[in-house]
Each structure stands twice: as structure tokens, then as C-alpha cells.
Amino acid sequence: MKPSMTSERFTAVQLMELDACTRCNECLNWCPVYEEINTGQFTPAELPEGRTATEQEALAYSPRNRIMVLKDFINKGYGWRARLFGPKHIPEEDILKFKDELYHCTTCGACGSVCEAGIDTVEIWESARANMVINERGPYGKQSGFIDLLKSYNVFAADQKDRLCWIPEDIHVEDTAEVGYFTGCTAAYRMQKVGVATVRVLDALGIPFTMLGEEEWCCASVAVRTGQLGIAKEFVDHNVNAAKKKGIKKMVYACAGCHRTSIIDWPKFYEGGELPFKVYALSEYLCELMDEGKLKPEDFKFKNSLDKVVTFHDSCHTGRHVGIYEQPRRILELIPGIKLVEMERNRSYQRCCGAGGGIKAGVSDLALKLAQERVRDAEEVGAEMITCTCPFCRRNIMDGINAMDTNVVFEDEMVLLAEAMGLDLTVPQNPYTDKNM
Amino acid sequence: MTDGLLIFGKTIWNMLFIDWRIMAISAVLAVIVFLLGIYLQLKKWGEGSRAYGGPSQSGSVWAFLKTLVHRIRKESGSKVINILVMDVFLQRRTFKADKLRWFMHICILYGWIGLAFLSMAVTTSYEMYGVFIANDHEMFPNAWIMLEPAFDFLSYMLLIGIAIAFGRRLFSKDTRAFSDETDWILIALLILVVASGFYAQYLRETTDITVRMLTSEYPAEYYGSFGNSFTIFHEVFSLFAMVAYIPYSKFMHIIASPLAILASGGGKK
Ligand code: SF4
Ligand code: SF4
Numbered sequence: 149m150k151p152s153m154t155s156e157r158f159t160a161v162q163l164m165e166l167d168a169c170t171r172c173n174e175c176l177n178w179c180p181v182y183e184e185i186n187t188g189q190f191t192p193a194e195l196p197e198g199r200t201a202t203e204q205e206a207l208a209y210s211p212r213n214r215i216m217v218l219k220d221f222i223n224k225g226y227g228w229r230a231r232l233f234g235p236k237h238i239p240e241e242d243i244l245k246f247k248d249e250l251y252h253c254t255t256c257g258a259c260g261s262v263c264e265a266g267i268d269t270v271e272i273w274e275s276a277r278a279n280m281v282i283n284e285r286g287p288y289g290k291q292s293g294f295i296d297l298l299k300s301y302n303v304f305a306a307d308q309k310d311r312l313c314w315i316p317e318d319i320h321v322e323d324t325a326e327v328g329y330f331t332g333c334t335a336a337y338r339m340q341k342v343g344v345a346t347v348r349v350l351d352a353l354g355i356p357f358t359m360l361g362e363e364e365w366c367c368a369s370v371a372v373r374t375g376q377l378g379i380a381k382e383f384v385d386h387n388v389n390a391a392k393k394k395g396i397k398k399m400v401y402a403c404a405g406c407h408r409t410s411i412i413d414w415p416k417f418y419e420g421g422e423l424p425f426k427v428y429a430l431s432e433y434l435c436e437l438m439d440e441g442k443l444k445p446e447d448f449k450f451k452n453s454l455d456k457v458v459t460f461h462d463s464c465h466t467g468r469h470v471g472i473y474e475q476p477r478r479i480l481e482l483i484p485g486i487k488l489v490e491m492e493r494n495r496s497y498q499r500c501c502g503a504g505g506g507i508k509a510g511v512s513d514l515a516l517k518l519a520q521e522r523v524r525d526a527e528e529v530g531a532e533m534i535t536c537t538c539p540f541c542r543r544n545i546m547d548g549i550n551a552m553d554t555n556v557v558f559e560d561e562m563v564l565l566a567e568a569m570g571l572d573l574t575v576p577q578n579p580y581t582d583k584n585m
Numbered sequence: 586m587t588d589g590l591l592i593f594g595k596t597i598w599n600m601l602f603i604d605w606r607i608m609a610i611s612a613v614l615a616v617i618v619f620l621l622g623i624y625l626q627l628k629k630w631g632e633g634s635r636a637y638g639g640p641s642q643s644g645s646v647w648a649f650l651k652t653l654v655h656r657i658r659k660e661s662g663s664k665v666i667n668i669l670v671m672d673v674f675l676q677r678r679t680f681k682a683d684k685l686r687w688f689m690h691i692c693i694l695y696g697w698i699g700l701a702f703l704s705m706a707v708t709t710s711y712e713m714y715g716v717f718i719a720n721d722h723e724m725f726p727n728a729w730i731m732l733e734p735a736f737d738f739l740s741y742m743l744l745i746g747i748a749i750a751f752g753r754r755l756f757s758k759d760t761r762a763f764s765d766e767t768d769w770i771l772i773a774l775l776i777l778v779v780a781s782g783f784y785a786q787y788l789r790e791t792t793d794i795t796v797r798m799l800t801s802e803y804p805a806e807y808y809g810s811f812g813n814s815f816t817i818f819h820e821v822f823s824l825f826a827m828v829a830y831i832p833y834s835k836f837m838h839i840i841a842s843p844l845a846i847l848a849s850g851g852g853k854k
Contacts, residue, residue, distance in 0.1 A: 160633035160652045168845035228625040264678045265842040266852025416637040
């Protein structure tokens with residue numbers, strides 16, 4: 149008899165990690181989704197209408213329980229009893245209930261950062277999601293639409309030919325260069341101001357760069373995060389080969405989602421496991437240049453003082469997942485007039501804004517609640533502005549701001565930097581002008 | 586005192602032989618059950634792939650071990666040692682999160698490991714060597730008496746750890762809510778082992794023959810280490826509850842969690 153839940157997509161180390169959970173419950177103190185459900189701020193659609201979750205129902209959405217259920221499922225198929233007496237059947241409704249719980253997760257990684265057993269939880273959630281998809285149990289809600297959208301090689305079903313339609317005429321994009329700027333779908337089609345700010349900053353600092361243009365396909369983040377891996381290899385291979393053709397040795401990113409996917413996920417799919425270029429968050433690259441003495445603070449030639457109390461929201465992807473915390477702050481600290489304050493939960497303890505892990509598409513009301521929590525974190529420390537290096541966080545936090553009565557505003561870090569440098573952030577008219585967020 | 590038996594050319598006493606035989610068989614059985622459980626766990630882990638998205642390794646124990654070593658060796662030797670000391674032995678991650686929980690873990694873990702190793706050392710060296718080889722029946726009880734402070738220290742450590750675990754579940758609403766019957770069963774097992782251990786130790790050391798006679802199946806004139814059904818119960822029960830049962834229970838995390846910490850380079854920061 150085949151196990152009801154197979155071990156497909158799990159690595160040997162992940163199966164071991166399921167047994168490593170000490171049930172210390174530390175992850176419960178940090179999981180933003182569990183907190184929302186447990187405090188009655190949000191009730192999953194799967195629970196009976198008209199009431200909030202009970203303590204035990206909320207617990208089912210906690211990382212600890214997810215590990216326990218997964219361990220139980222795997223044990224039923226492969227544990228010592230299964231070896232001696234054959235796999236034990238798991239009712240399909242139990243697996244589907246688990247699937248719903250599994251997809252109520254932003255894959256923010258807070259649980260993994262505090263896990264006392266060192267379990268790489270995000271990788272386990274994503275393997276479990278991939279397992280659900282292989283067995284036609286996942287993904288969740290509207291997330292299945294991602295694959296259709298990606299038929300056009302970007303998440304907005306936009307025309308690939310327009311990938312660079314927002315580049316100002318006076319910006320010179322090299323044909324080939326050591327440095328490549330990977331724009332990402334959001335900056336290319338929906339937040340073009342971020343794209344313009346990034347190319348303006350690179351240009352003003354005298355850093356020659358190239359771009360993949362039409363050959364830049366979606367980084368595949370939305371597919372990987374939701375377990376829909378069927379297209380991943382094709383997309384990864386395409387992007388990496390396109391970068392090779394352009395002679396890129398250092399790829400820089402102003403989008404945390406693309407950055408995380410490129411540095412952590414692409415090597416899993418790319419033949420040989422090693423990318424032929426180094427992956428950088430843009431702030432990380434600028435700091436490296438400064439550390440090497442190739443760039444000096446005065447090279448930024450700041451013209452404007454921003455005079456604002458600003459707080460930095462570490463995106464889960466560039467922060468917890470990749471471990472870049474200080475570089476974006478170093479860049480912000482260069483900007484005249486900015487008073488940087490920290491939210492209580494910052495760096496590896498940061499509270500997720502709720503945008504990631506397919507939550508924005510799959511459970512949008514949860515994403516909104518989480519964004520509002522993050523805005524409240526900023527209000528608590530007297531910040532006037534939240535900044536970040538992730539267009540996706542930007543979109544969700546702005547949705548949160550718009551749904552609240554608050555004076556806090558949001559701006560992307562590259563936009564702030566470009567504004568302080570006095571750079572022109574006008575986005576040339578293009579077919580997506582009206583769709584910009 | 587009965588006549589001695591001749592084993593490997595040495596004379597030993599019947600009652601000691603019976604004790605020793607029960608203990609030896611229990612220990613061997615416990616280790617076999619333990620190893621079988623570990624083997625089945627390794628086979629389960631070996632169902633996973635070596636790398637992300639790769640094919641299953643079809644339950645190969647060898648493939649799992651190679652994967653684990655490959656993951657651990659991604660870090661430099663000095664980093665692995667640092668992780669081993671700071672994160673595995675000293676449990677830095679727990680210390681950062683909750684000092685009381687850390688103290689509880691350290692007390693239970695090291696109290697338990699310490700007692701297990703000390704008992705094994707005494708049994709194999711003084712009992713086996715002293716009685717069977719050196720033919721010195723005083724060596725064993727003397728060793729128990731000499732090591733009593735160490736046994737007491739470790740036992741109290743374990744007791745404090747268990748008391749904290751118990752207290753947290755009694756007085757902390759959250760801890761109680763998050764606990765289920767598995768946690769209670771494990772705590773009950775630990776309590777039984779420690780409580781019976783204290784009494785067994787008392788019986789071993791007492792020279793008061795009347796106390797010993799209450800629980801002893803066999804007459805004896807030496808310190809109460811042998812011929813005592815209660816101490817035998819404690820020793821056999823401890824072997825099965827604290828060794829053989831590990832791979833089949835939540836106790837498995839005692840083995841899996843250090844390995845997970847090593848495999849993840851000390852865990853995410
Ligand atoms: S990744 Fe984030 S949202 Fe998901 S379980 Fe962990 S803490 Fe909760
Ligand atoms: S923090 Fe890690 S070890 Fe503790 S309960 Fe959560 S998953 Fe388990």
C-alpha cells in the first residue's frame with residue numbers, strides 16, 4: 149500500500165528535522181499568522197462562520213503543530229510501525245485540513261529564526277507545499293492562477309517586449325557588463341518608479357550595468373513559494389543563461405523576492421547547483437563598493453535633506469532568509485535629514501508584513517491584517533515613514549496604510565536614496581503607466 | 586549466602602549472578618531495541634532526497650548518513666566545533682529564548698546523561714571488573730559510596746529539571762495549553778525513574794539489613810547493591826524507559842535535534 153502522504157519533495161535532512169522538534173513552543177511567540185488567529189484578529193475561512201478560533205483551533209495554524217502533523221503523516225507512511233505492519237491510511241480530509249493550515253503561512257521564516265532545534269522551517273513548508281501540488285492537493289485558492297499568468301513569462305500577463313519600456317531615455321544600459329540589474333516583474337510593470345530610481349542611482353554613481361530586458365523572465369518566486377515547481381527549472385535556466393550571455397558576474401536586485409529566489413532557489417534548479425554570477429541585494433553591493441574604497445559617501449552627492457523619522461522594515465526575503473540586515477541601514481544612514489528609528493521587532497525578529505508565501509493572492513484579508521500590524525509597529529516608535537527594499541512589501545504595507553487612519557507613509561529605499569540625490573524620478577509614459585501602484 | 590558459582594574460573598555468588606544476569610540481559614535487550622529503533626528512524630529519513638527536488642534515496646541508511654555528513658561538512662571544522670559546543674552542548678538558542686527553559690533543559694539533559702554514564706561506568710568497571718575479575722566484593726559498594734556525591738548532584742539536577750517542567754505545566758497557562766498527553770507521559774516516566782532511583786540508591790548504601798530485607802528477595806550481608814528486587818526494578822525500568830524507548834517516542838528529539846542543528850550550520854540567525 150502506498151503511504152497516504154508520500155515523502156516526495158522532502159530531503160533526508162528535512163525528514164530528520166521533523167523528529168527534531170522539541171516542542172519548546174518558542175515559534176508560537178513569533179509566528180504572525182498564529183498571533184492573528186489566536187487573538188481573534190483573523191479567522192480562517194475553513195472555521196465555522198461567526199466566531200473566532202478556539203485556542204486549539206488556532207494552535208493548528210502554528211508552526212509547531214504543522215511540524216507535528218507532518219511528522220505524524222510521515223510516520224504513518226514510513227515510521228517503525230509502518231515498516232513492521234505496513235503504512236497506515238490517513239483520511240483525505242485530514243490531509244486537506246493540513247493543506248489549508250500549511251498555506252496559511254507567509255513563509256516569513258520567523259519560526260525558523262527562533263527554532264531551538266535549528267529547523268529550517270521555511271524549506272519544510274515549501275517542500276510540503278510542493279508535495280501537496282504533486283499530489284493534486286495544492287495550491288490554495290487563487291494561487292493556482294500563477295501558472296497561467298506565467299505563460300507570458302511574468303506575473304502580470306504583460307508583454308515581455310515592454311520589460312524595459314519605463315527606462316528613461318538618458319539612461320545608458322550596457323549591452324554586456326560585469327554588473328546586471330535584475331528588475332523583477334513588479335518594478336517592470338507595476339512599480340516602475342522603483343525601477344527608475346534604481347537605474348538612476350546606478351547611473352549617477354557611475355556603475356556601468358546591463359539588463360536582461362525581454363529575456364528577463366519572472367524569477368519564479370510565486371511558483372516556488374506556493375509549491376508549483378513545474379515551471380521553475382525552465383525559468384531559472386532561461387534567466388541564468390540570459391545573464392551568462394550578457395557577461396554578468398554580479399547580479400544586483402532591488403526586489404527582495406527576486407533576490408531571495410535567485411540566491412536560495414535558483415541553485416536548486418540550475419544544473420550543477422552553482423550560479424555563474426554572484427547575487428547581491430543592491431544595498432549590499434553598494435556597501436561592498438564602499439568597503440573596497442571604490443565608492444565614497446561623498447560620491448552620492450546628496451542634494452536634498454529628507455527630514456523625516458524613518459523606520460526600516462526588514463523584508464523576510466532579504467532579511468531573515470538571506471541574512472542582510474545592516475547594509476540597507478548603512479545606506480539609509482547616509483541620507484541627510486533621515487532619523488532612523490527601529491521598530492521593536494527588527495532584523496531577525498522582524499514581524500512579517502503579510503505579503504509573502506502566496507498569502508496576498510491566497511488569503512488577502514490575512515495579508516491586510518498583518519500589514520496593519522506592521523504599520524502599528526511603526527506608529528508605536530513614532531515613525532513618519534516606513535521604508536523597505538521589497539516592492540511586494542511596499543504594496544501590502546501601502547494597502548494596510550490605506551485601510552487605516554494613520555499618518556505613516558511608505559517609500560521604497562531606492563526611491564528615498566534617489567530623491568535625496570536629487571535624481572529625476574519621472575517614469576516615461578508607457579503602456580503600464582495607469583497600472584502603476 | 587549460597588555457595589559460589591564458577592564462571593570464567595572465578596567464584597561468584599548465586600544472588601549476585603542472578604542480579605547480574607537480569608541486568609545484563611536487560612541492558613543487551615534495551616540496547617538492541619534502541620538500535621533497532623534508530624535503524625528504523627534512519628531508514629525513514631533515508632526516504633528523503635539528497636538534495637532539494639532530487640529522487641528519494643529509498644530508505645537507505647547509508648545514503649542518509651552520507652547526506653548528513655555532506656551537509657555538516659559544508660561548514661568549516663572550527664565552525665562545526667563552535668556549533669557543537671555552543672548550540673548542541675550549551676544550547677545557546679534556548680538560552681537566548683528563555684533562561685528558565687534553558688536551565689530546565691540543561692538540568693534534565695545533563696542530569697540524565699550523567700547518571701546514565703556514571704551508572705554504566707560503575708557497573709562495568711567496579712561490578713564487572715571488581716567482582717568477576719579481581720574477585721574483590723568490597724570494590725563495588727565502595728565505589729558506590731565514593732561516587733555518592735556525584736550521583737546525588739546529578740540526581741538533584743534531574744529532579745530540579747523535572748520539577749521545573751512539572752511546575753511550568755501547572756502554573757503557566759500557555760505551557761499547559763500547549764502540552765498534550767505525550768508530554769505528561771514523558772514527565773511521568775522521568776519522575777518514576779528519578780523517584781525509584783533515589784530509593785534504590787538509599788537501599789544500595791544502607792547498611793541496615795532490616796530495611797534491605799523488606800525489599801530483598803535474597804539474603805545478603807554486603808552493602809545493598811545486590812539481591813534487591815527494588816533496585817533491579819529501577820535499573821531495568823530505567824534502561825527500557827530511558828534508552829530503549831528513545832527512538833519510538835518524543836525523546837527522539839534528543840538525538841535528532843543536535844543533528845538538525847549541526848546540519849543547518851547552527852540554525853538560522
Ligand atoms: S514562516 Fe512565518 S507565517 Fe509561516 S509558520 Fe513560520 S512564523 Fe508563521
Ligand atoms: S521552535 Fe522549533 S523546536 Fe520549538 S516548537 Fe517550534 S518548531 Fe519545534
